[in-house]
Amino acid sequence: DGGITQSPKYLFRKEGQNVTLSCEQNLNHDAMYWYRQDPGQGLRLIYYSQIVNDFQKGDIAEGYSVSREKKESFPLTVTSAQKNPTAFYLCASTPKVTGGLSNQPQHFGDGTRLSIL
């Protein structure tokens, strides 16, 4: 079955350490997204990518970095510059974007919960 795989499910970060969250999809979707979810808040967009080797900042990109070297993969790195990284991180994808519009239902992974040691 096609879907989005996020790993690991739980991740712990030490102070000053960078950590990378994995997101892989076998849906042949062009667009991929990273969201952050905090308790009592709606999802907020960190980064998104509409095609390979291209990505754009979302609302809360500071302290994060991404890459899109392959269509299937969109890893997110939480850098030491992100001072409050404890959150639930969700990866999503949508089918081909036409004309810059992505008015498609999003497919989500099961998320990664990041905590600080």
Added chain:
Amino acid sequence: KNEVEQSPQNLTAQEGEFITINCSYSVGISALHWLQQHPGGGIVSLFMLSSGKKKHGRLIATINIQEKHSSLHITASHPRDSAVYICAPRWGGGADGLTFGKGTHLIIQP
């Protein structure tokens, strides 16, 4: 930026009850998504609608574009419907045109 209000924030009901979750937003939109987040955190897209009404099994979603309001209804609710339901209006093109509500935490008791 679109402001999204969901109500109620929390809802506990008995099995079999008819459930209504409401979503209001502040600016004109092109479409609205309803999502279901399971206790483990994974999210499933339930509906995407831009007008009228959609039905899938026991779930019904309606939208009134003029009033900037959408509702999600669950008929004959069941404990397996217990989840967080999230409304997400799309107010523009591009990934940054999607705004997520804070969610409604629904518990259906047997």
